[in-house]
Amino acid sequence: MNIFESLNETTSKITDAGQTYIEKSQEYYKLKIFQQLTVSISMVAKAIVIGGLLAIGLLFLAFSVALAIGEWLGHLALGYLIVAGVFILTTGILYWKRAFINKIIIKSLSPKFFDS
Template identity: 30%
Template sequence: MSLLKNINKTSRQIAKSSEDYLNATKEYVELKTFQQISKVFILLFKSFIIGSLLLFGLILLIIESVFLLEEILGSIHYALLLSAGVLFLITALIYIFRKPLIEGRVIRMVSKTFFSTE
């Protein structure tokens, strides 16, 4: 009879340990998910604010460069064409080198935060 009691007691302990492990794992997954979602929203918010300010500064820089080119070239049309050409060239270069410049860095950054054990 003692053997059956020991088996029964051991089975209850195993069941309790398994339940505790499942609860701890569930809490860990919830916290890790919350951490990742928080980091994504923080990154999006910072990117929006910094990107907005950079865009505003870029627009002012382009307008000023058009006025400067108008004085140099003597024609607003040529100044606008040259500015547009430079912007298209920069855009094409960014598109051509998008994998090492953008995609690779984003993947490294996300994988670092996603797979960290903090």
Template identity: 25%
Template sequence: MSLLKNINKTSRQISKSSEDYVDATKEYIELKTFQQLSIAFSLLFKSFIIGSLLFVSFIVLIIEGVLICIDLFNNVHYALLFISGILFVITLLVYIYRKPLIESRVIKMVSKTFFSKS
């Protein structure tokens, strides 16, 4: 009879330990999900703010560049064409080098936060 009591007691302990493990795992997953969502939203918000300011600055820089080119070329059309060409070349370079410039950096940043133990 003692053997059956020991088996019963051990099985209850195993059952309790399993429930504790499942509860701890569930809590960890919830916390990790919250961490990743908060990091993603803060990154998105910061990117929006910084991107908006950079966009306005870029527009002012383009306008100033056009005004300088108008003085240089003495023609509005040539100035606009020159600035458009420069923007096209910059866009083409960013597109060509998008993987090392953008994609790999984003993947490294996300993987650091996603796979961190804290």
């Protein structure tokens, strides 16, 4: 009977160790998910705030440059057309290079999500 008691005791220790491992793994994954969510939400919030302020600044800058070019050329509409052309050209270049931009973003974000 001693062998059966020893086997039963060992089995119960293994079961307890397995249960503890499962509980600790669940706790770890909950913390990991929380960390990833907070990093993601904070990055999006910062991007919205900084991007919004930058967009407003660029909007006012574009209007002032368009007015200055229009006055310099003597025709206000030409100033607006030139600024609009620069924006369209920049947008086209960024669209053409979108795969390169994706690579840069993935390289910069991957350590935050996979190495921590």
